[in-house]
Amino acid sequence: MSLDPLLAVSGLETHFPVRAGLMRRQVGSVRAVDGVSFSIGRQRTLGLVGESGCGKTTVGRSILRLVEPTGGRVHFAGTDVRATHGTALAALRRRMQIVFQDPYGSLNPRMTIQAILEEGLVIHRLGTAPERLERVRRALERTGLTAAALERYPHEFSGGQRQRIAIARALVLEPEFLVLDEPVSALDVSIQAQVVNLLVELREQLGLTYLFISHDLSVVEYLSDEVAVMYLGRVVEHATAAALYRAPLHPYTLALFSAVPRIDPAHRRRRLVLTGDVPSPARPPAGCRFHPRCPLAERVCREVDPPATAAGGHLVHCHVAARELERAGGDADSAAAVVADMMASTPTATLAGGGGS
Amino acid sequence: MNSAPATRSAGFWAEAWGRFRRKKLAMAALAFIGGLVALALFAPAIAGTKPVLCRYKGQLYAPCLGYFDRRLEPAIFAKDRFRGTYPTNLAAKDPESWAIWPLVFQDPYRSVRADEWPGLPANPAKDEGRPSPRNLFGTDQAGVDVFAKMVHGTTIALLVGFVSMGIAGTIGIVVGAVGGYFGGWVDMVTSRITEIVMCIPTLVLILAVIAVIEKPTIWHTMAIIGATGWTGIARLTRGEFLRLKGSEFVMAARASGAGPVRIMLRHILPNALAPVLVPITFGIASAVLLESSLSFLGFGPPPPTASWGSILNDARSNLAMWWLVAFPGIAIFLTVLAYNLIGEALQEATDPRLREARK
Numbered sequence: 001m002s003l004d005p006l007l008a009v010s011g012l013e014t015h016f017p018v019r020a021g022l023m024r025r026q027v028g029s030v031r032a033v034d035g036v037s038f039s040i041g042r043q044r045t046l047g048l049v050g051e052s053g054c055g056k057t058t059v060g061r062s063i064l065r066l067v068e069p070t071g072g073r074v075h076f077a078g079t080d081v082r083a084t085h086g087t088a089l090a091a092l093r094r095r096m097q098i099v100f101q102d103p104y105g106s107l108n109p110r111m112t113i114q115a116i117l118e119e120g121l122v123i124h125r126l127g128t129a130p131e132r133l134e135r136v137r138r139a140l141e142r143t144g145l146t147a148a149a150l151e152r153y154p155h156e157f158s159g160g161q162r163q164r165i166a167i168a169r170a171l172v173l174e175p176e177f178l179v180l181d182e183p184v185s186a187l188d189v190s191i192q193a194q195v196v197n198l199l200v201e202l203r204e205q206l207g208l209t210y211l212f213i214s215h216d217l218s219v220v221e222y223l224s225d226e227v228a229v230m231y232l233g234r235v236v237e238h239a240t241a242a243a244l245y246r247a248p249l250h251p252y253t254l255a256l257f258s259a260v261p262r263i264d265p266a267h268r269r270r271r272l273v274l275t276g277d278v279p280s281p282a283r284p285p286a287g288c289r290f291h292p293r294c295p296l297a298e299r300v301c302r303e304v305d306p307p308a309t310a311a312g313g314h315l316v317h318c319h320v321a322a323r324e325l326e327r328a329g330g331d332a333d334s335a336a337a338v339v340a341d342m343m344a345s346t347p348t349a350t351l352a353g354g355g356g357s
Numbered sequence: 358m359n360s361a362p363a364t365r366s367a368g369f370w371a372e373a374w375g376r377f378r379r380k381k382l383a384m385a386a387l388a389f390i391g392g393l394v395a396l397a398l399f400a401p402a403i404a405g406t407k408p409v410l411c412r413y414k415g416q417l418y419a420p421c422l423g424y425f426d427r428r429l430e431p432a433i434f435a436k437d438r439f440r441g442t443y444p445t446n447l448a449a450k451d452p453e454s455w456a457i458w459p460l461v462f463q464d465p466y467r468s469v470r471a472d473e474w475p476g477l478p479a480n481p482a483k484d485e486g487r488p489s490p491r492n493l494f495g496t497d498q499a500g501v502d503v504f505a506k507m508v509h510g511t512t513i514a515l516l517v518g519f520v521s522m523g524i525a526g527t528i529g530i531v532v533g534a535v536g537g538y539f540g541g542w543v544d545m546v547t548s549r550i551t552e553i554v555m556c557i558p559t560l561v562l563i564l565a566v567i568a569v570i571e572k573p574t575i576w577h578t579m580a581i582i583g584a585t586g587w588t589g590i591a592r593l594t595r596g597e598f599l600r601l602k603g604s605e606f607v608m609a610a611r612a613s614g615a616g617p618v619r620i621m622l623r624h625i626l627p628n629a630l631a632p633v634l635v636p637i638t639f640g641i642a643s644a645v646l647l648e649s650s651l652s653f654l655g656f657g658p659p660p661p662t663a664s665w666g667s668i669l670n671d672a673r674s675n676l677a678m679w680w681l682v683a684f685p686g687i688a689i690f691l692t693v694l695a696y697n698l699i700g701e702a703l704q705e706a707t708d709p710r711l712r713e714a715r716k
Contacts, residue, residue, distance in 0.1 A: 024545075066608050090614040098612045106605035110369050110627040118621075120613035153368060169609065 001181065004041035006077055006177060006209045007063065012036045013071030014055075018282060030282045032058040034233035035072070040054070040226075042176075045203065045210040047224030047241065049217060049256070049309070053278060055233040056213045057101075060179040064096055076177065094124055097170035100347045101182035103162035107154035113140075113165055114150040120173045139172040140165075140204075143198060160191035177209045184219060196223060208235070217260050222247050229253045232289045233281050236317050243313040247336030249321040252290050254343050272343055288319065293345035296320045296339075311335070369707075373631070376706040383702030386695035393692065397511040400424065404505035405465040406473070408443055411456035421459065424509065441467075444474050450495050461502075463492065465509035465663045468500030484678050495680035497671045503684060510663040510685075514692060517579055517648040518641035524583025526590055526637045530626075533594025533633075538602055538621055548595070555588045559647065567656050575658040578651060591634050597629035631707035638700030642693045649689050667691050 013036075015029040032055045040046045048056045050104055061067040063074055065081060075079040075173065076096060084092055098158050100106040107116055117136040119128060137147050143164040154162060163183060170178055180199065184192040196219055202208060214220050220227055228238040229250065237250040248254050255272040274293045279285050291301040300319050308315050309322040312332030316322070320342070324335040367375070377383060401421035402409045409421045413433070420443065423430030439446045441464075447454045456609075464475050471479035479500070480486065486496030486503075494503035536547030563581045566575040601607060602625060610624050651657050652666025660667075665685040672681035 061608070064612055066611055093612055093614050096612075100605040100609065102605055105621065106609050108606040108610075108624055108628070112368075119610065119615065123614045123616075123619070166609070167629075169613070173613065 008039040010073035047220035047227040050230035097175040239314040386698035405459040408456035463505040464501035465505040521582035525587040529587035529590025533591035537595035537598025642696035
């Protein structure tokens with residue numbers, strides 16, 4: 001968290017109205033994102049992880065105003081994104097681009113690659129036609145494709161190639177910040193590695209800042225400086241990647257990490273299997289949002305929404321973790337070990353690999 | 358389709374055409390409609406009593422254009438009192454003259470008199486006019502040649518479909534696109550309007566308008582069919598726009614700074630157009646049927662305009678004149694069938710889901 005973050009999000013809320021009845025009256029709202037705060041320093045990468053439906057995609061789209069946020073503040077390079085309209089918003093969008101998860105759905109099937117890549121330049125009236133073509137070529141070559149692709153249509157490319165085209169489209173406007181919305185989740189594992197390496201290269205060459213959204217924890221670890229874990233519209237834990245992967249403090253983070261398969265027979269760990277389903281974001285539980293599924297839940301968890309506790313590069317929203325941190329005198333590592341032990345001794349823990357013993 | 362190194366690869370429409378081309382029935386239907394278009398364009402050269410081209414008093418004229426519009430018939434023939442009969446007058450008034458005649462010397466608007474064409478007897482009238490080598494499809498009560506009437510009526514059969522569905526397609530796509538894209542109260546308003554228009558019985562509205570208007574023409578009928586026939590197209594377009602506006606490529610376009618107009622025209626419409634073309638094709642077929650029904654009921658274009666439906670109407674007074682039912686009936690049937698076949702093939706050629714299933 002540098003002093004001058006490129007992107008600062010505070011208390012971001014994106015609620016979708018639920019309408020019903022003949023008059024389509026609003027009967028409630030789905031709180032897809034419900035008070036998310038974080039900031040990303042220049043040329044840093046924040047990984048945003050969480051299971052499907054936790055609102056991580058909505059966070060990315062809300063920052064670019066592709067989905068209209070309903071509350072909170074988003075500042076990009078000192079500009080209030082939510083207060084920007086018309087041409088100022090268009091100008092801001094030149095500096096913030098997005099790569100989507102599905103490379104089959106994110107490219108218009110009726111347009112040639114050249115038309116797709118050139119569009120942003122045409123909209124922003126950048127350069128003459130030959131200059132635009134040159135920029136399109138450059139962006140395409142940066143992503144490892146050749147100019148031969150220009151006259152072709154999206155359906156003629158493989159998933160990995162399409163994702164490279166989608167990245168080239170984002171790059172052609174020469175943005176400073178990229179939202180990468182699960183950019184490799186839809187790809188084969190071998191292709192994933194290529195695309196991830198491409199993203200690392202581009203970050204170094206172009207000095208880009210990333211918000212990397214994913215549910216793949218190992219890819220996030222590889223790419224990110226910091227990681228924020230989301231659950232049901234909230235960030236439950238935010239820490240530097242090293243600190244988070246070494247010593248996760250939040251019970252949800254622990255459960256999430258224990259689900260990652262490791263190819264290491266010596267490393268037989270207890271796997272934490274959460275019971276129950278994620279509650280509906282239309283009716284989030286009172287107190288800590290994770291309490292109905294948390295094996296460590298106490299009375300206070302059901303009643304009081306846990307505030308943020310900072311220690312050792314962590315920012316964690318958990319009553320139990322906060323207490324253990326206090327006991328350990330602010331030493332995140334030892335507090336994390338205590339929380340992990342508590343989790344491992346609950347009935348939700350089963351031995352990894354086979355039916356357990 | 359050959360193996361030359363393609364600099365520009367086949368786009369969606371080129372591929373769809375490739376698939377369409379493989380459907381023999383649909384191609385036959387397309388050829389049939391193409392034949393009708395040619396028939397309509399060259400109608401005065403196929404059947405008529407006015408020369409396609411003639412030389413008269415040292416000048417070249419094309420009196421046959423008078424069939425498209427009365428004003429196109431050169432004034433000199435009216436001045437020289439031809440009264441519509443060219444062969445004898447040309448020979449009598451300018452022995453030097455020559456003329457190229459239509460393939461069939463029969464007029465769609467009047468009966469041919471005896472010896473109007475050297476050696477040609479007058480057309481039989483009443484129920485005498487059964488099909489013969491001189492009158493291929495017979496003649497009607499007034500002795501007018503049915504073949505000539507039908508050839509000249511092709512224009513209306515085609516125009517009704519294209520003009521009314523052109524109007525309906527435009528209204529439907531605009532209303533559906535606006536409602537689907539903007540949603541909210543805009544969608545509420547356009548959807549309710551669509552539903553209201555849906556409730557209007559087209560046939561009754563046309564009859565009412567024809568009763569009110571002083572000089573009803575075929576254009577009024579087409580305008581009403583167009584103004585009421587857009588509801589299905591609007592609903593389909595709305596659905597497509599609703600589906601596509603949330604797609605990731607539309608979001609990517611918005612992220613690139615594209616405004617609503619650009620997104621609707623460049624991104625959504627090209628993807629929504631294929632499924633919308635199908636009901637437009639079926640709409641053409643039903644417009645042709647509707648015009649025929651109107652003419653059959655006697656509310657078609659006023660005489661002397663020829664339409665297939667009005668020939669059917671003539672048959673009502675004497676059903677023994679089977680040729681007045683059979684030929685226009687077959688023509689209407691084949692035309693409607695052709696449009697339906699084209700619509701169905703278009704659906705299969707452009708629908709990606711059906712395409713996947715066939716691979």
